[in-house]
Amino acid sequence: MKNFEISKLLRNVAAVYSIKDEKKYRFQLLAYQKAADAIESLPTELNDLYKENKLQGIDGIGPTIQSRLTELLKTGKVQHFEEIMKEIPKSIFPLLDIPGFGPKKAYKLVTQFNLKNPDTVIVDLENIAKKGDIANLPGFGEKSQADVLRAIKEFKLGKGKSTRMTLPYANELARIIITYIEKSDAVLAAYPLGSLRRGKDTIGDIDIAVSTNKPQEVLDHFINYPFKERIIERGDRTSSMLVSSGRQIDLMVQSPEGFGALLQHFTGSKAHNVHLREYALSKGLSVSDFGIKKKKDEKAAYKKYKTEESFYEALGMQWIPPEMREDTGEIELALQHKLPELIKLSDIKGDFHLHSNFSIEESHDSGQNSMEEMIEEALRLGYKYLGFSEHNPSIGNHTEKEICTLLEKRLKYIDKMRLKYKNFIRIFSLLEIDILASGKLAIPESAFAYLDAAIVSIHSSFAMNRENITERILQGLSHPKAKIFAHPTSRLINQRAPIELDFEKLWNFCKKNDKAFEINAAPQRLDLTDILIREAVNKGITLIINTDSHAIDQMNLMKYGVTVARRGWATKRDILNTMDYNKLTSWFSNEATKGGE
DNA sequence: GCCGTTTTCGGCCCGACTGTTTTCAGTCG
Structure with a gap:
């Protein structure tokens, strides 16, 4: 079994936990997702590690999941997984690859319409949506039925995140979008963030942060992008769209006084942010993309930070180069002010x-x-x-x-x-x-x-x-x-x-x-x-x-x-x-x- | 189920948006 298959299996386990009882299994579910992340970023096939008896000591995989993996690589299956998956139809899993489908929605649809075949479930569901049967389901309506149809159609066409972009392609796309965004007078600054700023080898979607005092103007301008295919969402401070190449652009706005916190938040990675915020909690602080405040003081306003440097400094850390923000030890070193000086x-x-x-x-x-x-x-x-x-x-x-x-x-x-x-x-x-x-x-x-x-x-x-x-x-x-x-x-x-x-x-x-x-x-x-x-x-x-x-x-x-x-x-x-x-x-x-x- | 410059037990990030709802569930980043 290859790493990508194993991490997929662990994600499926997490999905099953979430269907069974999301509240009860909240932390198991998280643990399985984290383990899946860890396996995806391993440089070595787990199977090779297993053969060399080196399965222990992987960050994010504790004794329980390690023993499950050992069982998996030894026998090809895991007793515990078989048991918890017993009453969950396997046909939910292909649906989880479609953007907009989570475990709950997939489970509801699959059980309501008795869709048992994982090989045909996507087409089967599409046909049911076309007949108009989804709209009558409790919790669903005309719009969510249309969403199902659209999501399946886009998924079949490979739009969204099915293939990841190379860096020059992503850079060029970001440059084009930012050039457009900057045409609005309300925009004080606009930067590409997310995995593009971290310099990952492949990029899923383009994340852009805008500094502005007039968020509504910026968002209005953004959604009027002439080469858009579809607006995915549009709120008071974020918006997402698909552009004609089928790629997704995510936008977030923030005032210039608080822009440092947004830069930090939107650059990620998720694991880095979670760790940063957990550390902050331990110091009695609550961190968000607005800034930093005292944890207990729910009504207090966030203290704002203009720059990332001041933001990290407020947490007692060195500024961390975006390329290092993957939660692989950089936070600990930044606290000690011992980050390496990376090559330029x-x-x-x-x-x-x-x-x-x-x-x-x-x-x-x-x-x-x-x-x-x-x-x-x-x-x-x-x-x-x-x-x-x-x-x-x-x-x-x-x-x-x-x-x-x-x-x-x-x-x-x-x-x-x-x-x-x-x-x-x-x-x-x-x-x-x-x-x-x-x-x-x-x-x-x-x-x-x-x-x-x-x-x-x-x-x-x-x-x-x-x-x-x-x-x-x-x-x-x-x-x-x-x-x-x-x-x-x-x-x-x-x-x-x-x-x-x-x-x-x-x-x-x-x-x-x-x-x-x-x-x-x-x-x-x-x-x-x-x-x-x-x-x-x-x-x-x-x-x-x-x-x-x-x-x-x-x-x-x-x-x-x-x-x-x-x-x-x-x-x-x-x-x-x-x-x-x-x-x-x-x-x-x-x-x-x-x-x- | 994991983990420790916050502890080997008792915690576990924070917020946005949509659709179907009248206060929330689900999904996403």
Whole structure:
């Protein structure tokens, strides 16, 4: 069973508790939801942890749920779950994926109309709504019947949150909406918040906060957005709409005097906010998006905060960078004023994963721009050095000698560039070399003479088991010139699942042998992921952020790599390409032991 | 059911909005 299936099962358990007796099981229900969250953000398959006897100690999973998970992974089912689910029709579960459907509504509809087949329940319900039978149910009416129809229709079309956006897409959508919002004179400031501000690798919907003294004017303006598809809701201080691309935009307004608290609230994450508010309660304070007040004093007005800094300060904390706000220890550190100083884009001094159009008859796609053009762009970005790393010449079409000839020709050209730009930027001769299914690298030994170092990566035969593919990579990395392992999990967001690796083994090998893991900044990769970066940072693994650019306009995607590195709590010291040129060259030549300044 | 710079027991974030209701239930973030 995969993690996503297990977390879904736990959410279903929570739904069943809520149907049975929401009040009685209120905290069990929460515990199961929290456990599901915890499993979703695990870097490792639970099943692997179970096999290695490492199921204990996961944050958010206590002894009871741990024993249920053990039973699940051992026998494929859980006695307790079977029992509590006995009298709840399984057909409610598919409905829970539809926005607007919660456990209660799903249960009511499924039992009222005796819908027993989980495979057809959505269509069955749609047909019943079309007949007009839902409107007569107690607690339902014409509008809620129309809502059911609309919700099912939108769900089938994949609108709302069925697929998550990549960061550049979400950024652009937010920019368009904010440009529109700012046309209203009532808007003093408007910012994108939520997971976009936290820099998550994928974004569900766009959250926007507006500072204003005239909330009604702002909301009126917002709901008149010309490219809207539908207004989901419109209240006194919030509104939501679907825009024509099917994406959801959530808006919240606040006065400028209280805007700090709204920034904090709407940035999230939920887990961060809950923890923050629980901590505040322990100090006798109640926190909301309006501000902070004394807990017992129900009538008292919230004390307002203009900025986030003053808000966190009022709770005795350092301001916490949005990328860290996932409730994974940042609140405790902020209380001690010991947050790490995260890496910044301006710390980056070069990019080592660049594909130019210099042809060496590569195995995979070549770049679109010349080396000169890429160098000029690197200069524009203020870089001190860069590395060219085209794909290796295809092995099927070339003899070993031909491969050497091609790389020699390329090195000569790189030398020409080195001369031309010698006063401005340093250039490394790298290559992105396939680790073949056998574990061998895809160029002959003699060809390494033309390289300063090599990036190694996997581009085929992904479907190997965890153990074999880990061995394959270790073998590829064991070459002394193989210094960087690129896009380690090979995932493509919304397209290709990550490969499963034994990171424990890989970390240990890389630490011992001075190899770096790449943080690939391409927004469809972001690989390593934030969680794995955090692990690597904890283990003291050297990391490097590269764009994998195949054209000059991709070179500015470095910012996404830096963002994901920040989400992994990486500091400048953890990142190879923040180092000075001299330290870098000694690292590449296996003379150094650990990066940093 | 979880968890501890608030405790190993006694707590568990805070608020908005809609629809069907006359004071609330359900869903969402």
